[in-house]
Amino acid sequence: MNKVLITADRVIAGPADQVTVDGAVFVESGMVTAVGAAADLDAAVDTQVPRLRCPGATVMPGMIDCHVHLAFDAGPDPISAVAQADPGELSASIADHAEQMLAAGVTTVRDLGDRDALTVALRASIDSGDTVGPRIIAATAPLTSRGGHCGFLGGEVSTDDDIRAQIARNAAAGADLIKVMASGGALTPSGPRMWEAQFTPGQLRLIVEEAERHGLGVAAHAHGSETIAHCVTAGVRTLEHCSWRTAEGIVHDPAVVRRMVENDVAVCRCVSGDWRLFLDQMGPERAKAMIEVILAMREAGVRFIAGTDAGVPGARFGDYVGMLEFFDSLGFTHAEILDMATVNAAHALGLSDTGALAPGMRADLIVVDGNPLTELGALREIRHIFTAGRPVTR
Ligand SMILES: [Zn+2]
Structure with a gap:
């Protein structure tokens, strides 16, 4: 999966006060290339690109x-x-x-x-x-x-x-x-x-x-x-x-x-x-x-x-x-x-390319059920993990 558009109820781009409700993250060749409203990115990104739709979930940095x-x-x-x-x-x-x-x-x-x-x-x-x-x-x-x-x-x-x-x-x-x-x-x-x-x-x-x-x-x-x-x-x-x-x-x-x-x-x-x-x-x-x-x-x-x-x-x-x-x-x-x-x-750690989701960052990210900003336990409910844009199959 070289390209993927991930959409979820919210995207925490990092720092944690940077939240997009009904957000999306576009991943290409291991990198994040766009973060924004799901509706905007859905319209902007080629329909051939696979969609990973995650209702009820949060996308955040790994x-x-x-x-x-x-x-x-x-x-x-x-x-x-x-x-x-x-x-x-x-x-x-x-x-x-x-x-x-x-x-x-x-x-x-x-x-x-x-x-x-x-x-x-x-x-x-x-x-x-x-x-x-x-x-x-x-x-x-x-x-x-x-x-x-x-x-x-x-x-x-x-x-x-x-x-x-x-x-x-x-x-x-x-x-x-x-x-x-x-x-x-x-x-x-x-x-x-x-x-x-x-x-x-x-x-x-x-x-x-x-x-x-x-x-x-x-x-x-x-x-x-x-x-x-x-x-x-x-x-x-x-x-x-x-x-x-x-x-x-x-x-x-x-x-x-x-x-x-x-x-x-x-x-x-x-x-x-x-x-x-x-x-x-x-x-x-x-x-x-x-x-x-x-x-x-x-x-x-x-x-x-x-x-x-x-x-x-x-x-x-x-x-x-x-x-x-x-x-x-x-x-x-x-x-x-x-x-x-x-x-x-x-x-x-001196790492400028991970820890947040923004264009140009490594696509190190997780998708969790629920909202970790209200319920920390949501971090145990992991749906998807990407490391440098590669999905981890578990
Ligand atoms: Zn030690």
Whole structure:
């Protein structure tokens, strides 16, 4: 299907306040070439062009998951699963995970840590049309300290020369960005604690400069409050988790939050679809503190982007909407949530050709039953998915 005119009760072009009731999207050769009123486009577009009429439905941009680990298995011990799998098996499960994400309406995923650059190989296979999957933005092996968070992925560094060499290796392997584990993390209990820094401020600056030299931006895994401040100063583009942990509990610095807004540093506050269980485990007081800091960042104007951390224990592939519902529970409007999942995510990832529907954009789009602006659950009722204009058959 090289050309198709899709009509529906509404088209959300993105941002989510751009709605055309009884709208249409014209797709040609993988791109959106027109968005407008269904009656106008129906009259303007050649009658030979197939019509995909979707009464009762909404057409909107395909969603973006800014934080996944396609190489992990979402089981209790992803580390052993990754370390022990042979490359062939691991490649097959990476492709399967990517397909699950696409089936959930996620047309772009940013993979923030894999082994042997296997996601780059999948990216090439998807781009060539050999494999069906979402567009992949790949970080390959995250930089981490020796014995640090996720060191088993192969990105351990200690000296400045190590840092330069690892970034050069990732760039040569085809990385689209550099991921740094700036603080410790829960998945690696033997490494630094979650609030402890893994790199000095000078090393973080070196990482950003070195990545820039290769034309790449930096995403920083940062739980610790001090680390968050150092990452913002260093010039990272996105903060992953950004949970403001200290040895004493959750403490955020409003001055750093202001700098995040000024410098357009986006926050990917990863939550899995299982967030209710996670909040229960945290206990009411810590959960309350965690939520308050998210609301404080929102109030200050921080750009949030959507990510599930799919692949880590309990974070299943394909439960993207469960993550969005967390933000619904905090009182984010549906329009804000859709923007986190589409336009804002694309902007933060430096992708100018997806995340919205407008002439010249990639035809990454979904058709869902009902209206996600009034009912977020509509995002689970997917009728059609197009990635770069290709319909996905499920
Ligand atoms: Zn992660």
